[in-house]
Amino acid sequence: MGIKAGRIDYRLLHGIVQSYWCPMYATQRTMVIDDATAGDEVRKGAMRMSKPSGQALSIISRETAYANFAAGKYDGHTVFVIAADPQVFLDLIELGQKVPILTLGLTQLPTGDETGNGIQAGRRVFIKHGQIPIYQAIARAGTNVEVRYMTTDKSIPISEYIPL
Numbered sequence: 001m002g003i004k005a006g007r008i009d010y011r012l013l014h015g016i017v018q019s020y021w022c023p024m025y026a027t028q029r030t031m032v033i034d035d036a037t038a039g040d041e042v043r044k045g046a047m048r049m050s051k052p053s054g055q056a057l058s059i060i061s062r063e064t065a066y067a068n069f070a071a072g073k074y075d076g077h078t079v080f081v082i083a084a085d086p087q088v089f090l091d092l093i094e095l096g097q098k099v100p101i102l103t104l105g106l107t108q109l110p111t112g113d114e115t116g117n118g119i120q121a122g123r124r125v126f127i128k129h130g131q132i133p134i135y136q137a138i139a140r141a142g143t144n145v146e147v148r149y150m151t152t153d154k155s156i157p158i159s160e161y162i163p164l
Helices: 015-025 041-048 062-070 086-094 112-117 129-140
Strands: 002-009 029-033 056-060 078-083 101-106 118-120 126-128 144-147
Touching: 002 015, 002 086, 015 078, 015 101, 029 062, 041 056, 056 062, 062 086, 078 086, 086 129, 118 129, 126 129, 129 144
Parallel strands: 002 078, 002 101, 029 056, 029 078, 101 144
Antiparallel strands: 118 126
16 A cells, blocks of 8 residues: 555645545545645645545645655555645655656646746646656656646646656
8 A cells, every 4th residue: 555646736635636636546545745734724724624525634744744654654545645846756756655656737837937947748737847857757766647637638648748
């Protein structure tokens, strides 16, 4: 058991994730790993209202997540991990966790001068140049990295946008 799937989404846990992605993976636990949200009781409270029915929900910092995974706390669970930063998934992989699939669902799109700092991957995903080596390392570790906003969208391999 362990991580069943991961999702990059700058909005983290919201209606689309709760209504479509969580049921698709049917894990025992949905985990949001985000330092800012973990330290903000108002944001955590809002996300808890989107808690998937029948699933445990963790909204925790990177440090807590890494320590808990390293200690084997989730070895008996299936976990769907959501984070805004791909480095979270590479860190988990480097800690020995397997991430079978990582979906790039929704990233912050660039504005103004930022448009030259990366690659548009579909309508809702922007890969910054500095993130390309992170995604390449995740893919080299055996993770299927795809671009897909909705569960009903066609899965597009990240290799369509960046070299692996």
